[in-house]
Amino acid sequence: MPSCLPSRIHRHRTTLALAAALTLLPGVGVAATGADARAVFDPMLEQTVAREDLPGIAMAVVEDGEVVFSATRGERRAGTGQRIDANTLFKIASNSKAMTAALLARLVDRGLLRWDDPVTRYLPQFRMHDPWVTEHMQVRDLLIHNSGLGLGAGDLMLWPEPNAFTRQDVIAGLAHLKPVTSFRSGYAYDNLMYVVAGEVAAAAGGKPYDHLMREEVFAPLGMQRCQVGAWSVTQVGNVAQPHVRIDGRNAMQGTDADMTTDRPSMAAGGIRCSLADMTRWMQVLLDPARAPGWLSAAQRRALWTAHMPMPISERQRQWDNAHFSAYGYGWRLSDMDGQWKVAHTGTLSGMYSSLALLPDRRVGVVVLINGEAEDARTALMQAALKHYTDPTATEGVGGYLDALARERQQRAAAGHVRPDTGARRPADLHGTRAWQGRYEDPWLGPASVCPDQGQLRFRVARSGWLHGEVMQVGERWLVQWDNLGEDTQPWLQVQPGVPPTLTLRAIDPDIDFSYDYQDLQFTRVGDCP
Template identity: 50%
Template sequence: MGHVARFVLCAFALALPVAHASAPEPAARADIDPLIDAVVARYHLPGIAVGVIDDGKVVYTRTEGKLASGQPMDADTLFGIASNSKAMTSTLLARLVQQGKLRWDDPVRKYMPSFRMADAWVTANMQVGDLLVHHSGLPEGAGDLMLWPTPNQFTPADVVAGLQYLKPSYSFRAGYAYDNTLYIVAGEVAAAAGGTTYPALLRREVFQPLGMSRCQIGTWNRDDVGNVADPHVLHDGRFVAEPADGSIVHPATMDSAGGVRCSLNDMLTWATNWLVPTPAQLAWLTPEQRRKEWTPYTPMPISARRRAWDGTLFYGYGYGWRIADVDGQITVSHTGTLSGMYSAMVLLPFRKSGFVVLINADAEEARSVLIEVLAKHFTAPGKARSVASYADELDHENQQKRTSHVPDTSSRKAATPAELAAQLGVWRDPWFGEARLCAQGDTVRFASVKSPRLSGQVMRVGDRYLVQWDNDEVEAWLRLPAQPGGAMHMAKVDPDADFSSDYEDLAFNREHACH
């Protein structure tokens, strides 16, 4: 396909593994159990599920933690898999391609005439495959404030309408920057081509054919489904559960980018389908479409840590998958990150092996360490380091970042209506919508209309202002206009904070006074 510049090393495209009957070499529980124990103890994880596949067979599963009911988690407990949903969205599109309902090189506007990017040429030339490979020109995380934090009132239609106002940070197809919003568009394209909703299509085309019977998307009843893990977030150094708001789960704007929930058993079924597909699974998704998904189209940057830990020489993004070399072996993988839910899937196709990690907590470092020690179990057992060694290195790295990048805001004091009198009012950003900067007694509050969790008190730090959110969201500087009629901007207080807090893309204009 000619719509994207392919990143090819030695004509690299993964040959599909073929199922065979030879017995796998069992993964020794004695080797893996201590790794899980050490990570759970180091990071005080409330819940975790891990599964390992070796030579096409599931050879290890482990769950730790309890549900809100007090019952122990098991391999059927549902976790949010977050961005591991992207490979499922890509596979849904691959199924529609296979059925002749769309083509990878079709223009997006064939299915969504209302689709607009900031640039008219990009709008006309954006193809279905372009939606999946993070080379659109959008800055990292652009538009994510329409997706998170949840709950909010944004819809997929809002995301599509807002794209035209997101300014590019590089030329179309000329680089890599991870985005979620175009996966929302991909879900809408699938719905248009498939003739029904994204959740209905995903259930029909992916979950049901593979027998992923516990996976959930769209509308479902937590009480009827049962055995659902609650997310946990850090408060004052300890994990605290965020209980569900009611039994009915409704479709979310971010479903096609990160809304799927699955169990460990489901994810191992999903992984095994990729590593050792049966004849029926190869009919369900052909080798041609599998190769399309696992072809790296967009080169990705390689961090110093990845080079040091894994010796990685190439790293690229396919259709919902990341392809890289680790200790000289090919891996196909993805991670998933949501508030209180972290996941990882790492496959080694030529070994027909891999693993799945599901955690119901904000656990970036724990996930990174687990990925490393479990990968080394296959790629370089002789190079394996201890959990403590990797964890200590990450702690040191994080401390250096905080010391050098994060400003001291401990002198903050509540801003007063008098000092901000000229700025008080109702403001609007073209994609994020309305926000109110209004007095409340002797204080000033910022409140988003469509994203209620982005509400908080305005604080002064020296001659600067920040918003101290009511909830534990990433704090933001409030950059007030220097002159009347100017735009109001925002920016992350911690420049290394999660890119989904894309305050930098906001530009508010004042509409009228507070009522």
């Protein structure tokens, strides 16, 4: 595996030489400060908003420790006139993982835990499917996606939110999730292990995770608006709401109640921060002098060390000329046009975030969006970073958006599309009587397939979202969720037997991996009420 981190000592000794050499190297961007930065990044932002019809967006760029660009567009709630500003809170989703890793690093610095401690030292109830893995799982393993579980395994205990699962339910469910590879043999992105990591932090630190996050990360770094755990949306105010595309327009979905509850996902993806907070976060990460003593040099290196190799995508090869890819503690590490890149993205329904650092350049870019914006996030971040890594690149935001559209067309041409399920009809109550009843999955818990007001309804007891009508398409059944998009719908497959079992399979080949239907198996345990 290629080395991804030149030593801090080496970088220090070669600073002057590099500074001189950078002016001579092709493909190395020049600093853009003040009005120059606005001239560079404003057009990128405007083009992204116009092309993708975003409800709202916030973006900032840090160069050499200073904020050279900060801008917002759009509304917190589409159509209300409530403008987004630098203090508007966004869900940062999986960019929370880096903060969880930083919290653990703080506890390591204080001698309250070690990276190679067994998880069971802090959580005696922790169990994986394989007892050997339970015994040998270390704290560090919780952060680097090497558990052997499949992509997104168990995520239906976390999302869609809110639901009735607790962190204790999530940890108990791990014992029932079967691995798809051996422990530490490969990379597969995982959220549940970060939930465990948050509970390890709580056990080692002697306080709940959210309390520790405020005390160890938010407060010392001056991230004044960041929120985690239970908090009052009404009192805090200025909170962006998620939007999805419905009939060609931005519509709010999954909006906040007056109070946000303490949700089990917070260590994996439940933190909210403002653009100003995320800008401060980037400044501290790029320059330790911004927060002297907050983290030791050893723990800063640990966060950005390549702990788990990752595959390099074809897009990375073509767009970034990438040669390595790996996961650190809460961060993805790679190279981009010969420069070291540290980055992560965050995705929740209707909320997208992206943060990328070029540490040797002391450059950082953050993008926060409150709409369905995967392409917007990807294209804008790529164009912004290319300004520094390859200013001769001519693609721009529009070029990258066009390339993403071509990728989708190629997948469609290759038959990688959602099948047509338009000719659906309600399931016949009489014809499905043999497998109606109450069911149980080992980790998702109780469910039912029962008649209700003339419909055959599928319900997961602990999720308010996984409720829907059973429909028939030809000889197959599917679940048409009441309040989730068509791209999340699963086939419902019946295995006759005594008792019968039910499984779910995604219809859309590009479904978000957190809908891990493939890990479910419901066994009939009784009749319908």
